[in-house]
Amino acid sequence: MSWLLALPFLVPILTALATFPARGRKRLCGAISVFGCTLLLGVTFIILYLVETGGTRAAQMGDWAAPFGITLVADRLSAIMLLISGIVGLCVSVFSLSDIRKYRVKLGFHSFFQLLLAGVCGSFITGDLFNLYVWFEVMLIASFALLVLGGDRIQLDGGIKYVALNLVSTLLMLTSIGMTYGLTGTLNMAQLHVSLATVDNPTAVSALAVLFICAFGIKAAIFPLFFWLPASYHAPPVTVTAVFAGLLTKVGVYALIRTFTLIFPSELEFPHTILLGTALLTMLTGVLGAAAHYEFRKILAFHIISQIGFLVLGLALDTPLALAGAIFYTIHNIVAKTNLFLISGTAKRLTGSYELSQIGGLYRASPLLSVFFFIAAFSLAGFPPLSGFWAKLLLLKASLDLDAYWVVAVALITGALTLFSMSKIWAEAFLKDHPKDYCQSLKNIPQQERYQRLLPVALLALITLVLGLAPGPFIEYSLAAAGELLNPSDYIEAVLEMETQYAGNH
Amino acid sequence: MEGPLALVVGILIATGVYLMLARNLLHYLFGLILISNAANLAIFVAGRVTRAAPPLIPKGMEVAPGPISNPLPQALILTAIVIGFGLLAFALALIAQAYKVLGTLDVDSMRIAEPVLPKRDKSP
Numbered sequence: 001m002s003w004l005l006a007l008p009f010l011v012p013i014l015t016a017l018a019t020f021p022a023r024g025r026k027r028l029c030g031a032i033s034v035f036g037c038t039l040l041l042g043v044t045f046i047i048l049y050l051v052e053t054g055g056t057r058a059a060q061m062g063d064w065a066a067p068f069g070i071t072l073v074a075d076r077l078s079a080i081m082l083l084i085s086g087i088v089g090l091c092v093s094v095f096s097l098s099d100i101r102k103y104r105v106k107l108g109f110h111s112f113f114q115l116l117l118a119g120v121c122g123s124f125i126t127g128d129l130f131n132l133y134v135w136f137e138v139m140l141i142a143s144f145a146l147l148v149l150g151g152d153r154i155q156l157d158g159g160i161k162y163v164a165l166n167l168v169s170t171l172l173m174l175t176s177i178g179m180t181y182g183l184t185g186t187l188n189m190a191q192l193h194v195s196l197a198t199v200d201n202p203t204a205v206s207a208l209a210v211l212f213i214c215a216f217g218i219k220a221a222i223f224p225l226f227f228w229l230p231a232s233y234h235a236p237p238v239t240v241t242a243v244f245a246g247l248l249t250k251v252g253v254y255a256l257i258r259t260f261t262l263i264f265p266s267e268l269e270f271p272h273t274i275l276l277g278t279a280l281l282t283m284l285t286g287v288l289g290a291a292a293h294y295e296f297r298k299i300l301a302f303h304i305i306s307q308i309g310f311l312v313l314g315l316a317l318d319t320p321l322a323l324a325g326a327i328f329y330t331i332h333n334i335v336a337k338t339n340l341f342l343i344s345g346t347a348k349r350l351t352g353s354y355e356l357s358q359i360g361g362l363y364r365a366s367p368l369l370s371v372f373f374f375i376a377a378f379s380l381a382g383f384p385p386l387s388g389f390w391a392k393l394l395l396l397k398a399s400l401d402l403d404a405y406w407v408v409a410v411a412l413i414t415g416a417l418t419l420f421s422m423s424k425i426w427a428e429a430f431l432k433d434h435p436k437d438y439c440q441s442l443k444n445i446p447q448q449e450r451y452q453r454l455l456p457v458a459l460l461a462l463i464t465l466v467l468g469l470a471p472g473p474f475i476e477y478s479l480a481a482a483g484e485l486l487n488p489s490d491y492i493e494a495v496l497e498m499e500t501q502y503a504g505n506h
Numbered sequence: 507m508e509g510p511l512a513l514v515v516g517i518l519i520a521t522g523v524y525l526m527l528a529r530n531l532l533h534y535l536f537g538l539i540l541i542s543n544a545a546n547l548a549i550f551v552a553g554r555v556t557r558a559a560p561p562l563i564p565k566g567m568e569v570a571p572g573p574i575s576n577p578l579p580q581a582l583i584l585t586a587i588v589i590g591f592g593l594l595a596f597a598l599a600l601i602a603q604a605y606k607v608l609g610t611l612d613v614d615s616m617r618i619a620e621p622v623l624p625k626r627d628k629s630p
Contacts, residue, residue, distance in 0.1 A: 130582060137589045144596055148603075156604045158619035160531065163597050167538055170593065174586050175545045181579065182552025235619050 002059035004050075005072040007043045008082050008121035009135075011036060012089075016114035026105045030097045033110040037093045040117065041086035044079075051079040056484070058127065058494040066495050067188035071127030075491055076481035077327060081124045081254055084334050087463070088246045089117045091456035095342050096239040098452040099349075104150050104237070112149065113243070116142035120247050124254060127495055129177050129187040132255060136173065136219070140166055143248060146240045147232060158235030165228035169218030176211035183208065190495035192263045193488060202268075209264050209271035213278075216259070220252025222312055223282040226305045230289060233304070234297040234354070238345030241297060245304050246338035250330055253311045257326065260315055261485040275316035280410045283309030287417040296344045296354040296429065299421050300337070303380065306414055307333050310395060313407065317398050323482035325394030328475060332379065332387040332467055339376040339460035343369060346453045347429060350440045356425065361434035366442040368454070370430050372461045377426065379464050381419040387467035390475065507555045511547065518544035531601050531611045535594070542590045546583045553579025 015036025022029045050057055051074050061070040074082070093113065100109050119139025126132050144166075148159040181187055183204060184195040199205055214225070221229045229249070233241050256275075264271065286306025290299045311333070314326025344354065346369060351359035363370045379386035392415060399407040442450055467474055484490060518540050525537030553576045561577040563570045605611055608618070 130585075134585065134589070137593070141592060141596065144593075144600075148600060151603065151607065153607055154618045156600070156607055157616050159600060160604055160613075160616065161619070163600055164531075164534060164538075167593060167597060171538070171541055171545050174542075175548055178545065178549030178552050178579070178582065181549070181582070182554075231620055 002061065002072070004043075004047065005057060005059040005074055005125060006061070008040065008047065008125055009118040011040045011043055012114040012118035012121065015039075016111040016118065019110040019114060020108060023106055023108050023111065026102050029105055029110050030093075033093045033114065034090070034097070036114060037086070037090040037117070040121070041083075041090050044082040044086035044121075047074050048079040048083050050074075051076055056490045056494040058497075065497070066127070067186045067191035070131055071188060071190075071495055072125050073127035073190075073491065073495055074125055075494075076477065076484050077254070077257070078124050080327070080331060080477065080481065081250075082121055084331055085117065085120050085124065085247055087459075088243065088334060088338050091338065091342070091460055092239055092243045092246070094452055095242070095345070095456045098449040099237055099239045099345055101150075101237075107149050109146070109149060112142045112145045116146060116243065116247075118142075120251055123251050127189055129180060129189060129192070133173055133177055136251070136255075137170065139248065139251065140170065143244065146244075147236050149236070149240075152235070155235045158232035162228050162232035165218060165225075169215055169225075172211060172218070173215035176208060176215050179204075179208055179211065188495065189258065189262050190488075190492040193492060194496075196263060197265055205264065206268055206270050209260070209268055210274065212259050212264075213256070213271060213274060216252045216255045217278070218252075219249070220256060220308055220312070221249050221282075221305050222278045222308055223285050223305075224278075226282070226286070226308075229305060230298060230301045233301040234295065238297070238341055238348065241301075242338050242341035242345070245300070245341050246334045249304055249308055250311075250334055253308060253315075253326075253330065256312065257315050257323070257485065261323070262488050262491065266318060272316055272318055275312055276407075279309045279312035279316050280407065281309075282306065282312065283410060283414040287414045287421070290421040291417050291424075294356045294424075294428075296347065296356060296359075296425060297341070299425060300340050300344060303418065303421070304337060306418065307337070307380070309414070310392070310411070313411070314395055314398070317395075317402060317404070317407075319398050319401065320479065320482045320486055321394060321401065322398035323485055324475065324478040325391060325398055327478040327481050328394055328471075329388075329391035331474065331478075332391045332464070335460050335463050335467070336376045336380045336388065339372070339457055339464065340380065342453075342457050342460070343373045343376065346442075346457070347373075349445065349453070350442070351429070351434060352438065356428035358435060359429050359439070360432040361430075361437075361439035363430040364433075365439045369442060369457075372457050373430065374426070375461045375464055377422040378419075379468060381422050382415045383419075385468050387464050387471070389468065390471040394475070394478075507557070508551055511551045511555065515544045515548050515551070518547070529613050531604070531613060534613070535597055535601060538597070539594060542586075542594070546586055546590075549579050549583055549586070 019029050019032045056075040058073045119135050119142055122135035126135055144163055147162055148155050183199050186195055218225045283306050286302050289302035293299050310329050311326050314322045347362055348354055353359050379388040382388040382392040396408055522537040522540035525533045556575040559574045561574045
């Protein structure tokens with residue numbers, strides 16, 4: 001059992017090692033990378049199956065019993081996040097075959113990409129806070145490298161802002177972890193759930209919670225800590241942006257969800273108020289930024305921020321339905337967001353620019369791509385019956401149940417503005433004629449490249465459609481995962497291997 | 507001992523923040539280094555400071571006879587120092603490369619990724 005839970009990060013690390021010596025040969029290197037991602041997807045499928053059939057699984061590395069050793073835990077939330085990372089990893093690695101130029105492959109693009117996946121998967125499966133820190137760092141250093149790989153002027157400029165702010169978040173996270181240890185004497189998350197409830201110092205616990213909100217908030221890009229994101233996400237090649245957009249910020253949200261459901265007692269009013277406020281402001285500022293911009297990728301980058309607001313909202317409302325909404329929203333958002341960035345890359349390939357005023361005519365040149373964009377974009381805006389509709393519906397229902405009408409108002413305004421900026425892209429890039437009249441058709445690009453660009457996009461669009469047309473099982477799964485989060489006795493039992501009479505601090 | 511150590515942490519953070527508020531990237535990096543040391547020191551203090559009690563267990567015994575200092579914060583700090591060195595080395599190399607390519611270390615004049623947009627006329 002233990003080796004299986006270690007595989008989600010072992011497979012990418014081994015793949016990274018294998019691609020490094022092959023980096024001089026673009027095709028071989030790409031093939032190894034895609035193979036590694038396929039393997040990862042298989043592993044995450046198995047883990048999801050095991051968790052679904054046998055409940056929460058935990059593994060103690062080196063047979064050191066928790067809370068003293070390193071623990072890996074997979075519950076429903078971890079399992080679904082791992083599976084989504086596997087899917088995104090595979091799609092992006094296939095897309096990268098045509099999008100990433102030879103000199104970037106030679107600099108080790110695929111190795112860093114795999115290390116990034118290892119960091120993401122490691123963060124999802126780890127069971128203690130210090131290892132979470134370590135996996136965040138693995139992820140961070142790989143993302144630094146991917147962001148500036150190739151060394152264009154714009155990449156260096158965006159990279160500096162990204163590095164500067166993320167280093168601050170690293171320090172905050174380290175400090176808050178150290179303070180947690182000082183208060184409780186343990187860093188194992190299951191043990192923390194038990195120990196932190198006995199700490200008789202509500203001020204210190206609240207302060208700690210706020211420190212964690214700041215640390216993970218920078219990673220997740222919540223208001224007002226998001227400024228590194230729109231400054232840097234449009235700088236690297238679009239493949240890199242796609243995987244960043246899909247996974248990196250969501251790891252921050254995952255960490256927030258994990259800490260605020262498992263570790264901190266929910267009687268703490270103060271942090272939840274902060275989370276609610278920032279969630280609403282994040283939703284609004286993000287979408288306003290998107291409405292103000294006229295560059296394909298910058299609009300999408302601001303949308304990431306706005307949607308992080310929805311995810312944090314689900315956590316802040318703190319009801320089973322709201323958490324289920326947040327989980328379903330995360331699944332939907334990772335898929336749709338990655339897809340939109342991949343489509344924007346292909347749009348650039350066909351029209352020659354990301355500036356909306358300088359491109360156009362995509363609908364006439366390649367209707368197929370337009371259909372895929374339509375699915376992803378209008379799903380993000382929350383159009384029924386696409387997946388975003390159900391995600392938003394869950395969150396709206398949860399806030400209506402709490403009589404939080406102004407939350408509903410903000411969510412609806414955000415939805416309307418999202419629709420506005422998506423139709424802006426739709427009108428400018430797809431419907432309008434190309435100003436210089438050289439919009440290529442998909443048929444004009446080489447067949448192999450066409451497949452490498454279209455297959456991942458088609459797969460992600462298909463997932464969006466399935467999530468939208470048959471949401472039942474996925475919503476059920478999210479509800480089950482939310483139930484586990486709010487009543488973590490299974491988690492604690494699996495990790496600490498003891499029959500806890502669950503008194504709970506929730 | 508905790509008092510003076512806490513004071514040192516505070517001074518390090520204050521100096522670090524002061525340096526990070528400068529427009530120059532190198533000042534920012536030095537501020538970051540100071541704060542990262544402050545964070546390590548804070549963890550060290552949070553793990554309780556004890557005098558002259560190394561975490562050693564005499565031969566033939568299962569547990570230590572008296573109170574001993576906690577080795578775990580030190581292990582945490584060691585890991586954090588190694589990771590911190592890696593990140594700071596990367597940041598320094600990035601700043602050096604940025605200076606070479608962009609020709610400046612002044613953050614306010616780095617506007618390539620987010621250019622100041624010219625006023626957009628109404629017609630798209």
